[in-house]
Amino acid sequence: MQLRQLKTFEAVVRHRTVTDAAIALDLAPSSVSQQIRTLEGTLGVVLFTRGPRGMELTPAGRRLRGWARSLLDQAEQATRDVRGExxxxxxxxxxxxxxxxxxxxxxxxxxxxxxxxxxxxxxxxxxxxxxxxxxxxxxxxxxxxxxxxxxxxxxxxxxxxxxxxxxxPVPLALVSAPAHPLAARTALTPDDLKHERLLVNVPECSFWMAGNKILGPGPKRIKVGGVPVMRAWAEHGLGISLLPRFAVADSFRSGTLVQLGLPLPDLxxxxxxxxxxxxxxxxxxxxxxxxxx
Amino acid sequence: MQLRQLKTFEAVVRHRTVTDAAIALDLAPSSVSQQIRTLEGTLGVVLFTRGPRGMELTPAGRRLRGWARSLLDQAEQATRDVRGExxxxxxxxxxxxxxxxxxxxxxxxxxxxxxxxxxxxxxxxxxxxxxxxxxxxxxxxxxxxxxxxxxxxxxxxxxxxxxxxxxxPVPLALVSAPAHPLAARTALTPDDLKHERLLVNVPECSFWMAGNKILGPGPKRIKVGGVPVMRAWAEHGLGISLLPRFAVADSFRSGTLVQLGLPLPDLxxxxxxxxxxxxxxxxxxxxxxxxxx
DNA sequence: CCGAGCGTTCGGAAATTCCGAACGGGACGT
DNA sequence: ACGTCCCGTTCGGAATTTCCGAACGCTCGG
Missing domain, CATH: 3.40.190.10 (Periplasmic binding protein-like II)
Structure with missing residues (x-):
């Protein structure tokens, strides 16, 4: 087992084909193939199944994967430490x-x-x-x-x-324009908000997920974009939005947004x-x- | 950096000379020297100072030592795991x-x-x-x-x-022959024992050290040998001895030894x-x- | 059926690794 | 002071490893 072979193994895992791994490593495909075969010989196990679409890890290959990563990482850290970096x-x-x-x-x-x-x-x-x-x-x-x-x-x-x-902790704020009908209410519940327009980003966004947990499916989702865009639309009274509090601190100070009275857990x-x-x-x-x- | 070089590095550390490391690795000394030089070149640091009595680690070499051990151990464990061992x-x-x-x-x-x-x-x-x-x-x-x-x-x-x-816990017993004058006493203190003969092994022995902690320097040390020998001499009334209790359980049952009434902490x-x-x-x-x- | 994409094999070139011989240096004993 | 021993290193050459490019066989999709 050589570190060079583990690096090649990792490249194959990552790129899925000998051909692409070879490109990434600046080697010929035959060299990559040969290193993998030699490694398999040394270990006495088959690491990949070969197919027309490339290389797929075997169970033994999957076990090697973690070790390879670890060994290569340690080798790099060792180099840094020894050099006094x-x-x-x-x-x-x-x-x-x-x-x-x-x-x-x-x-x-x-x-x-x-x-x-x-x-x-x-x-x-x-x-x-x-x-x-x-x-x-x-x-x-x-x-x-x-x-x-x-x-x-x-x-x-x-x-x-x-x-x-x-x-x-990352405190949240559910915000709206000051003229919003619910702006003066306290002790709101999610039910109070189920007919609101909720300005949101994509479903993968943390605040979309937080909105799901806190507000449920009730409010209508209006996809507008990132945090700055959500804030801007909210300031224009186009809906409410659930945002990290620090991102709207200035808007609170300038009076362009207010926080609605719904208790919110922190992220x-x-x-x-x-x-x-x-x-x-x-x-x-x-x-x-x-x-x- | 190659694992083969780290193995060579470790052999030099362990054997202190290129010559002896070469013997251990079944290589020529020039091969060992060359591998070390190549490793130093790769890392960009000097790992050993060379002297007429052999190789001495530099600070960078000392830092490499731990990593080398770790990497070689992990490589071995990786091999075992991948093989399903x-x-x-x-x-x-x-x-x-x-x-x-x-x-x-x-x-x-x-x-x-x-x-x-x-x-x-x-x-x-x-x-x-x-x-x-x-x-x-x-x-x-x-x-x-x-x-x-x-x-x-x-x-x-x-x-x-x-x-x-x-x-x-490893309970201890301070034992003597049944006829020992202190055999019937309870609530003994180390001071009661300071004129006794204490049967012991070498100073590196755990029970010697335990005796030092528990009894102090008072009793006279009689070096006799290992646990079985100490037990035998105590049975013959030639002194007292501090031993693991399990080693004298049979002697207690057969009545050839008794435990003296000194409270003892466990090892x-x-x-x-x-x-x-x-x-x-x-x-x-x-x-x-x-x-x- | 054919072309594309894949991995592998194989012979040969290039690079690496090892060896043995020879050398230089330091320490020690006479 | 000198000779011997032990050390690591250098160097040329042999042996081995690694890489390459060409060619091949296989599978799949059009």
Whole structure:
């Protein structure tokens, strides 16, 4: 077993064909094929089934996959440590979070763990983010969630075991224009709102999911776009919207939006990582450095 | 970086000279030298200072050492897992424990973790045992100890951080022949015993150390040999001895020994491993499988 | 039936790894 | 001070490994 072979194995897993893996590795397909065959010979197991559409992992191949990731990660961390460079924590975050929440998390890492380099990877889709954590391309990821389990907000969680800590509460606000008929009411219930127009983003959006949990299916969904767009439409009285409170703080101050009187639970800014697969020594302690004091 | 180079690096660390490492690896010294040079080139650091007496690790080399062990261990465990073989736990124990305590520990592993192969390594000296744990040749070791820290019984603990669980209490008995003048006394104190002859083994022996803690320097030490020899001499009225209670249970039943009335704390059968260096996934959980229900 | 896309085989070139011989340096004993 | 021993290194060459490109066989879709 050689690290070079594991790297090739991983490329095949990722790209699904010898041909594409070869391109990615800047090798000839025959070299890739040969390395995989040699690795299979060394281990005495078949790692892939071969088909006209490419390579599919066998059960043994699936078992190797986690090890390969881990060994390659450790080799990289070893290189960094031996060179006197800092350890690298690859942290994924959705683009929607990258601007708002990531800086304070980075600040905490910088303050409490100056020995660690944190590399932020922005991603557009939560499922891709979680896949990267599961497959070892990221050490951890930041996302919005609620409840006691990953996916409590409503999105599908991967089958593989994930561990998490909740770094910060993320308070929400259900907002409307000041002239809204319900603006002066207190002690609203979801039932009061079932005939409202709820300005929303796509179904994968955390606030769409939060809206589902808090308001139920009652209000009519009006898809308008991201947080800034939802806020703008709400200010124009085109509907109500469920948004993170910090995103509408200025609108409250300027009087262009008001918060409706519906009690709201907080979401959590959640740091998630793969259980039992920690490429960094003391990774749990490192991740805990991001928690609120 | 290649695993083959790390294996060579480890051999040089262990054997201290290129020449002896070459013998151990069945390579020519020039091949060993060349691999080390190539590794240094790849990493961009010097790993050894060369001298007429052999190779000495630099700080960068010391940092690599732990990683090398870990990577090689993981590669081996990966091979086993991928082949569908069980994971291997290398467990060290002093020869003096191997016969008495190890079987029950093995039985617990077999019952609770049939997925793990436990390989027992007997060793004569505790410091060698602990060195093997520190240097990664063993996943864990069994020894007798007391108190809240490794080494609480009195032997020197390594500088590196060790973690442990206490698997079982090991009750002790201070024994004498039935005709001993103090045999009928109750509520003895160490002071009552300071003029006694205490039958002992070597200073590295756990019971010697326990005797020091419990009885102090008062009794005269008579070095006689291992547990069976100490028991035999005590039966012949040649002195008192501090022994694990199970080792003298038969002598109690047959009336050839009695237990003196001095209250005794238990020792602990302690499972020790290197903190932060766990080559097996879920190693802590595996080790906890050896604990008493 | 044919073309595309896939992985594999195979012979050969290129690169890597190992070896043995020879060398230089340091330490030790006489 | 010198000779010997042991050490690691250098170097040329042999052996082995790795990579490549060409050719092939297989499956699938049009």
């Amino acid at each position: 800092r350890q690298l924590l690859r942290l994924g975050a959705l683009e929607t979070l990258a601007g708002s929440y990531v800086p304070q998390v980075l600040a905490r890492f910088a303050e409490r763990r100056p020995d660690i380099d944190v590399e932020i990877h922005s991603e557009r889709a939560r499922d891709g983010l979680l896949a990267d954590v599961i497959e070892g391309r990221l050490e951890a990821a930041l996302l919005l969630d609620s409840g006691d389990d990953v996916g409590g907000l409503g999105f599908p969680a991967p089958a593989e075991p994930l561990t998490f800590i909740d770094l910060d 959590s800014l959640r740091l998630v990582w793969r259980e039992g697969q920690e490429s960094l020594p003391g990774m749990r302690d490192i991740l805990y450095a991001a928690a609120r004091p | 069980r994971q291997l736990l290398r467990l060290g124990a002093l020869e003096t424990l191997a016969g008495s305590y190890v079987p029950q520990v093995l039985a617990r592993f077999a019952e609770r973790r049939p997925d793990i192969d436990v390989e027992i390594h007997s060793e004569r000296a505790r410091d060698g045992l602990l060195a093997d744990v520190i240097e990664g040749r063993l996943e864990a070791a069994l020894l007798l100890d007391s108190g809240d820290d490794v080494g609480g019984l009195g032997f020197p603990a390594p500088a590196e951080p060790l973690t442990f669980i206490d698997l079982d 602990s059968l302690r499972l020790v491993w290197r903190e932060g260096q766990e080559s097996l996934p879920g190693m802590r959980d595996i080790l906890y499988a050896a604990a008493r229900p």
